[in-house]
Amino acid sequence: MTAAPWGAALLQALLYAALAPLLVGWVCKVKALLQNRRGAPVLQPYRDLYKLLVKEARVAHTASPLFRAAPYIVFVATWLAAATVPLVAVDLPTAAIADIIALVGLLALARFFLALAAMDVGTAFGGMGASREMLISALAEPAMLMAVFTLAMTAHSTNLASVIDHQLAGGIVLRPSFLFALGGLVLVAVAETGRIPVDNPATHLELTMIHEAMLLEYSGRHLALMEWAAQIKLLLYGALISNIFFPWGIGRSFAPAGLALGLAAVMLKLLMLGAALAVAETVLAKMRLFRAPAFLNLALLLALLGLLSHVILEVGT
Amino acid sequence: MTALLLTLLAPVAGAIVLALLRSLALAGWVNLAVSATSLAGAAWLAWSVALTGKVAGLGFRVDAFNVYLVVLTAFVGLTTAIFSRPYMRHVCAQGLTTEAGMRVYHAMYQAFMFTMLLALTTDNLGVLWVAVEGATLATVLLVSLYRTPEAVEAAWKYFILCGVGIALALFGTVLTYFAAQHVVADPAAGLTWSALYRQAGGLEPVVMSLAFVFLLVGYGTKVGLVPMHQWLPDAHSEGPTPMSAVLSGLLLNVALYAVVRLKMLVDGSLAGTPNPHLAGYLLMGFGLISFLVAGLFLHRQRDIKRMFSYSSIEHMGLMTFAFGLGGPLATFGALLHMLVHSLTKSAIFITAGHAAHIAGTQSIDRIRGLIRTQPAVGWSLLLGVAAIAGFPPFGVFTSEFLLLTATMKTQPWLTPVLLSGLAVAFAGLFRHLHPMVYGSAPEGQAPVQANMVPIAVHLGLVLWLGLAIPGYLAHWLDRATELITGSHLL
């Protein structure tokens, strides 16, 4: 492999890290506007991250080494997972390193350590958050894989690059299976990134929080890494949805022009997606924990319908 | 011939001597010596049979089929005598029986051995009957040796049931003789098995089938086939332990041997008729019923020796089934099973005797923690039961392997029955075995002076047979198989 693809891969890996806070900031801004507030500037997340990074970190007496190692593992795993999702260009070597199943695996690795770290200090909140997080993810994962498999069976591949290539090659085809898969994947994304109605990123109320509960004991750069990882995850799902289902505009080659075009395209898609998310979070209400299974079952059902409709309607026999 | 006479006459002489001998200490040794002599004779006999193929004359007929049973009988007789010498002295010391009782015991022990050997070696169906009846008479006094109400009751039931059964068998014999009269010229030879077997084809089928029913019910009572088995657990549990060992290890075998010999005749006579396998089907039916019912009985036992006598019924049922199944594979398996079962079962009874001695009772609920108290006894009981339950590398597994595969080959739809029966029987044995051997021992339970040699020898042999059947034995059994089924296996 020549240098160009790897260069592009590195570039886009950095892009992920760089753009992630922006997306969050954008979503918050839109929400604020929808709620007739001026809201914080779009770049506020960057400021927060910087503030946390320069602050000193405080660690509980009862914390074990794992507590301090976890943020790095979580951040790195999420970041690597993101790096395998084509953002601006398709045929990335990183996409070949880990296909979509490995991507799910890397996210699971991050979640595993996040939950462990939450239980490390030995506070009730941590355990509660970990327990709930593992429940949600356990229910979300099959839905996600079913949705992914629908695509994979259409494209006969689990390589994101190949899937997207197949999409582009096919041109605009209206597949019922994709509709369902899209729906399922969106629901899963909402659950996995801890957004309303499954979780509320902006609360510390014991009854409602899941993700935040796990971060309670963190501070300083550790907290920064955790937050950053969460933002990258959101961006990852955004890129996944937008680039798989609406791949148009993504760079087919590694020429700077193509990359720029791809960047512009994906930015546009993500802005729309973020806005949509903000709208949804504004109109929906956070639901009880034990409603979440129903929510995720819906996701699983959609994904399953997608698969069946693929087998029945699109392949036949 | 001399060997045969030695084998037979040693016990007779022994019985007479022991009946007169006053010294107890000596009696045990004499008993042992006589059994040893008889075993030597049996070995010699086996050797000559191996050379010539058949020893016949004086109304005797020793071929591959019965000679290995003769050796087995003499062997188990010897090992049991080894065990019984110290054991019975301990019994006598406990005051369970009197000096006279001991004399009766020793004399009858040898008399019993004689009847067994006679029944095995004779060629005359009438003499066979006499010998089997004699076995009952010889043992019935031993069953009631302890004179407890239970013992007397058991002996009486044993006596009446077996007497009636045997009487029916005699009627069957008469009918056979009647059928023979039209084919066998010399009326004196009308009951010699070999003569009949030679002309079995000419025997009147109707008569023979009737005769077989009587003989089956008669000798079947002795085999312990359900529903004529009721005497068996009583006699085994109430008699002295060495008696249970030889009853279970030998008497049942001999009765089954008689049944098989007669089945051969009936098969010969029914060959041309619409249902040539009548005898086989009867045996299969009885065997299967006994097998299943005994397995269920095992679940509700409270007396250790009773439990193992039911397991004897179960295994007898299995062998009967196999002989009924016919075919070289099943027959070979059944012959092997006879061998390993009597070795294992007598070892188990001996061990159970020690266990009861340790705990001071035969009640399963009060025998506890044997492994803790006396590991040798505990482990050998555990291993013995594992062997009898058909676990390799013990020989019982080998024979059951052959039986099951033979069944799979000929009567596949019966295999689920066999399978569940084996499972049920296994569960029945082990659910009682576990608390007896495992767990912590009750206070003040002390090890006893136990003679582990016979147990070790028996289990060792069974283990050997399970790992590899020596060639000559295989050849031997194969010849027996050929005698019975008319076709080779090897």
Added chain:
Amino acid sequence: MNAALILAALAVALALASAASSLLAVRRRRALRLLALPLFGLAGLAALAAGLAALLTGEVGTATLPLGLPWLPSRVRLDALAGFFLAVIGVVSLAVGLYGPAYVRGFERARESLAALGGFSGLFLTGMLLVVLADDAFLFMVAWEVMSLSSYFLVAFQHEHAANRRAAFLYLLMAHIGGLAILLGYGVLASFGGGFGFDAMRAASCPPEWASVAFALAFLGFGMKAGLAPLHAWLPEAHPVAPSHISALMSGVMLKVAVYGFVRFVLDLLHQVHWQWGVAVLVIGCLSALLGVLYALMQHDLKRLLAYHSVENIGIIFIGLGLALLFVATGHALLGALALVAALYHTINHALFKGLLFLGAGAILHSTHERDLEQMGGLLRRMPWTGLFFLVGCISISALPPFNGFVSEWLTFQAALQAWQLESGVLRTLVPIASAVLALTGALAAACFVKVYGVAFLGQARSRHVRRARPVPLGMRAAQGLLAALCLVLGVLPTWVIGAINAVPRQLLGAGLPHATAHGWLWLTPVSAQTASYSAPLVVVLLAAMAGLSVWGLRRGAVRRIRRCDAWDCGFAPPSPRMQYTATAFSQPIRRVFALLFHIEESVSPRQNAPARYHLRVTDRAWGLLYTPVARLVESAARRVVRLQSGSLRVYLGWTLATLLVLLWTVS
């Protein structure tokens, strides 16, 4: 008789020597630790070497033993399949040999008979080795039952507790029934072929319905031993009861021997395969995987929990095997090979990490005498090495990259995703659903091991004796370290492993995975580079690089100090150990979501001047639905039958008369 076979013979001999030498422990209890267990480890090493030799050279060695039936001298045969499983047995046995000496020290002051422990361990290993080596049904059955029987004695090793005795009884009963079923399966083959030799059975031409009967019998027998649902309930009773290093052997290896038997029987002896079999195996596999992990989540006895996870992983293996059968039956030998490789890969992975986890549990037991999670906590700081290795085991069994568990599940997914090549649409939908179940299982397993590790090793100790825990001796740590290292290696270098495993499908299906390693050791591409690719080495390297980058990036500029303080906990009082989340609490949401599958007894009993007591009992539904009815049936049948023995002599005579009359009637 080639080199590999000689090595295997050496392994068997060493195992027997270990069994024999431990008889010395009757007199000198140290003999077990100083002689028997080292020999055990050596036997494992020899088996490992033999297996690898057979796999890599790919040549088949046969020999004849002076054992067996007169017309059927026992033969042994070491081919690729046998070699693979020899290696699996060997590697775990080696670790156990390392681990055992330190572990059994604890027993030397106890009353248990060490001779029995060592002797039956040796026989256990011998049995497993011979099962894998056997080339005829008789030797196979003998070895199989020797394996069951000796492991039963090991389960009954600590027989003071009635519960252990009950577990042992149940275990032996199930083993016996399973063994009989297998025997009958062989009986079918033997009756259509020319006898009990495996070569004769291969040559046998079964009519399809009989082939299905044989398959059903084998599936029943081997599945029973492997602990497939719904017959699994004996397994979590029996495995935890044995001493921990034996539990590792039973869960890690013996179940694999059952898998071996199944593969040998179905893919090797029964040459023709029907797709219905694949469906059956697939469904049962899914059921076991799901039930296993859900019940594991409900346990708080560490060893029981691990045993339930064995059920789950066996389920995953059988999902792979089911896919293999499906593909082979529908004529896709290549995909069959892929699924088979996935199954085998998971087999060895499970052997490794389950062995590792059981050894870890043993280490905890050894230093705290505690099996109950609710009493543990904070062990990571008290036994750091065990903690680290146990973490590796947890990550591997949760199928997270870059460890080995992930690779095998990834391969299984890849196999499932090739379902689009199947003709029948029904199968095409069924298979992905199975893979969804697999995904759910993996996620739940992760949840379960977050619970285990978080409760046992993190947080604070929940009881005094756990607070006093000490690191375990070097030998035990070394054994865990070995297995942990292997977990990582098999996770990072899958191409090499698959290169070795490939010999098995080539032998059984005549087709290997040509593309799997086509792109060098760096890239794992099971079907083709376009379809799917995974580069574990790069993942590890990149993870390390990015971690280094971020650490380095944060080292610059900002404040470096870390201040220790009390936990914040939303500003409540500094948390005490009693305030921690318990294992039961952790699994409560899942218990509530999947409440249908459990039999739950829940009650709160208020007490005077004392906090109320909360009772929770989650029992396996298999008991109520399957086991107790059978037991009740037998009991009632027995109660009816014993009426035969009424005690009245005249009734007995009546029976005789009746029998006689009935028979006479029927005959004439």
Added chain:
Amino acid sequence: MSLTPLPLLQQLVLVLAAIVLLTSFVLLAQARLVSAIHVFAWQGALVAAVTTLVAAAGASPHLYFSALLTLVLKALLIPWMLHRLARRLELDRHVETLRWPTLVIMAAVALVIFSYWLVLPMVQERLAFTRNIVAVSLAVVLIGLLMMVFRQQAVAQVLGFMSMENGLFLAAVSATAGMPLVVELGVAFDVLVAMVLFGVFFFQIRESIESLDVDRLNRLKETAEEGE
């Protein structure tokens, strides 16, 4: 077949056989023990007589010997022993009535018919005039068994057992012209020993349960566990 062609001697044989059958009916229903013993003795004597006549008619000399054996054993020795035992056991006043006499008699009749139906096909032309006696002897055997089923009293049971033996002797004589000598002797010996042992057991039983009612010998059973 019709009796008329037969010589008088043989007709007499058949008559006696019929009386043997009658005696076993009497035995079955007889309430007083001592008289039952007498009836049994008569039965033995009749069997012996039949044997002699068959020997005379069928000209098979060695039957004389077995006739003698039967007479001594069944008509004299065993009844005498039983009588002595009965006296020593103070049973000579003992009376035991059957539970349902008519029912039992009907059963016995059914057994006779059954055994005749059973024997019918096996009877061939070649067989001597004694063929129908086979049916009688079988009936005697079965009735003896029936008696053992319905009599609770040990001595009575022994009587039943012995009458079974009578039936067997009769069968041996009628179906076949007597068994080989060695067998005859062996059987006789066994029966004798059995009788001696019975005597021994009467005393053992009585000292253990103070009676000879076999229904009270019911300690050994599994059904005791029902309660649990």
